[in-house]
Amino acid sequence: EDGFSGVGFPGGGAAAFSAAPAAESNGRVEGRTILLERYTLPTKEFPNGRLEIAAGGKLLYEGDLPYKNGVRGERTFPFVKQDCMKQPSKFFGTSVVDRLIPVQRAYNAVRNRKHEFLNRISAGVLAVEDGSVDTDALAEEGLAPGKILVYRQGSKAPEMLNLGNLPSDFAEEEEWLEKEFSVVSGVSDLSQSSTPTRVTSATGLQLLLSQDDSRLAATKENMFSAMKEIARQTVRLYKQFAGNARLLCVAGEGGKTQAYYFSAEELSCDDVVFETEENLGANERKETILSLLSAGILTDDGGKISQQNKNRILDAFGLGSYENCRDISALHADCAREENLKIRAGEKAKTDDLDDHDVHIAEHSRFYISQEGRSSMSENARKALAAHIREHMEKKAARDTEKTPV
Known part of the structure; x- marks a missing residue:
């Protein structure tokens, strides 16, 4: 029998079936077998759902659903269905x-x-x-x-x-x-690397690009919803199986890898949001930055670009990784972010006489008032960070006093 996949509702309960595809349709192949899994949602008879796994004509597992990946700790299917376009009152979507x-x-x-x-x-x-x-x-x-x-x-x-x-x-x-x-599929002439003969202005071409994006908006939203649901279930599984200590490596600002230790008790929320949903390509982003520079939006009142904005512009143009292109203030900012993590973990962070106190004060204050800082730091950590910021202010005032001529 070939592998199968489907969804049924036997006995009033919903069940999902899945199987690995057979190696060959005719005859048996040595060293291979078909794995069958049946998932049943919780019912009155089985409050925790049901999972049966069979292979090679033998029942390997029969018991409750092992994953609490639903809302409020409920047990549900460990699958996420992604539709191109949803159909009202129908399980399967269309494309x-x-x-x-x-x-x-x-x-x-x-x-x-x-x-x-x-x-x-x-x-x-x-x-x-x-x-x-x-x-x-x-x-x-x-x-x-x-x-x-x-x-x-x-x-x-x-x-x-x-x-x-x-x-x-x-x-x-x-x-x-x-x-x-072209009309039904949403593929315009621009998507096929050809320009309409009657459209020559940049505004007209941009309108055609916007039409292409609007045609894909529904599919894009469904794809993002599926990705969010996968992330929610992943967080719920971590909350169930993480235990007391887990090590998580993430890419922080500037592409720097950071390590975090967390426990299952710290995962009190499973809300997932996208930090950025940017639709601009690399060239469009560069053109946008150049337009902002020409309009004077990225400059201060004196018409100068701050060092932080310079570093961000270099990062946007792909030059932030070059040591000769990054100012020393970027290194001070990275050092301040590491101190934020230490203070949040309960460690002691000392100030240095060679610190750029303006950069440190700005980074520490940003973390202190940010949503991440308020939700992840304890009350003692917030007091320690506030004391650390005051220490930077005192050293900055002392340095300014030394520079002031008598």
Whole structure:
């Protein structure tokens, strides 16, 4: 039996079936077998759901659903369904391909009729007078190149019928169906690396790009929803199985890897949001930054660009990783972020006389008032960070006093 996958509702409860695909359809293959899994949602008979696993004709597991991956600790399917386009009151969604099938069939029919007509024209139809030629021999042998055709004396010579030219309706219908493909699928001329002949302005091209994005908006939203649900279930599984201490490595600001220790008790929320949903490409982002620079939005009142903005612009242009392009203030900012993590973990962070106190005060204050800082730091850690900021302010005031001439 081949592998199968589906969803059914036996006995009033929902169940999911899944199986690995068979290696071959005919015969058994040594070293391979079909794994069958059946998931049943919680019912009155089985409050924790049911999971049965079978392979090789043997029942390997039968018991409750092992994962508390639902809302409020409920047990549910460990799967996430992603639809291209959802259908109201239906479990399975639809896709653009389903909408293109009727157009494809009509297009194939037009192409077939077109080729039949061309074949008829190229093969030709020979008209002969009754009894003038041997029609049986002519039908069997055909009109080979250089063949001598003998017909009865006094009769009309055989001639090819004029079938006319290919009607223009075929070309018009074919062109209309090709345009219908573009409209239904949401693939414009710009997506096919071609520019419409009547659109030459940048505004018009941007409007066409916006139309392409709007056609994909529903599919994009469904894809993001599925990704969020996968992340929520992952967080719930960590909350169930993480235990007392787990090590998590994440990419922090500037592409620097940071390690965090956490326990299952700290995962008190499973809300997932996307930090950025940027639709701009690399070149568009660079053009946007250059436009902001030209408008003076990234400069201060004196018309100068701060060092932090310079570093961010270099990062956006892909030059932030070069040591010669990064100012020393970026290193001070990285050091301040590491101190934030130490203070949050309950460790002691000392100030240094060579610290850029302005940068440290800005980074510590940003973390102190941010949502991440308020939710992740304890009350003692917040007091320690506030004391650390005051220490930087005192050293900064002392340094400014030394520089002030008497």
